[in-house]
Amino acid sequence: MATSSYMTFLMKSDDGESYEKLIDVTTTPDLGGAPEMLDATTLSDRMRRYVKGIQETEALEFGANYDPTDFKAIKALEGKDTHYAVWFGGTEQGATVTPTGSLGKFSFKGDISVFPNGLEVNGVRQMTITITPSTIIDFGDGE
Numbered sequence: 001m002a003t004s005s006y007m008t009f010l011m012k013s014d015d016g017e018s019y020e021k022l023i024d025v026t027t028t029p030d031l032g033g034a035p036e037m038l039d040a041t042t043l044s045d046r047m048r049r050y051v052k053g054i055q056e057t058e059a060l061e062f063g064a065n066y067d068p069t070d071f072k073a074i075k076a077l078e079g080k081d082t083h084y085a086v087w088f089g090g091t092e093q094g095a096t097v098t099p100t101g102s103l104g105k106f107s108f109k110g111d112i113s114v115f116p117n118g119l120e121v122n123g124v125r126q127m128t129i130t131i132t133p134s135t136i137i138d139f140g141d142g143e
Contacts, residue, residue, distance in 0.1 A: 007090035009099040013083040027063035066125035105140040
């Protein structure tokens with residue numbers, strides 16, 4: 001079953017238990033990566049053999065529309081190892097959208113930074129939020 005990217009949220013928590021939406025995002029990164037392949041070939045093997053190594057996780061870059069208040073709030077978090085999560089799923093009542101993570105919660109700790117993106121004629125001001133994870137990205141099924 002395919003699901004829409006609608007109702008995807010970047011969340012923040014001070015204690016890793018109670019999360020609140022940090023900011024509305026326009027893009028999210030891959031929330032994981034392929035493991036390195038370790039060569040386990042011996043001189044008796046006809047072809048190469050591999051075993052999985054450590055999973056690669058790079059800095060996580062999120063896109064967002066630039067807002068000075070949001071920009072300052074994220075700048076204030078820089079240099080702090082904080083709990084973050086990406087939640088899939090929410091509820092909608094009228095014009096109010098509430099994150100629930102009912103389709104999955106991907107949580108981790110990391111250090112955040114933000115910068116404004118380059119501009120173009122007739123474009124929307126945007127910014128990039130980067131989180132450098134300090135823990136593994138843990139999947140919770142939202143149940």
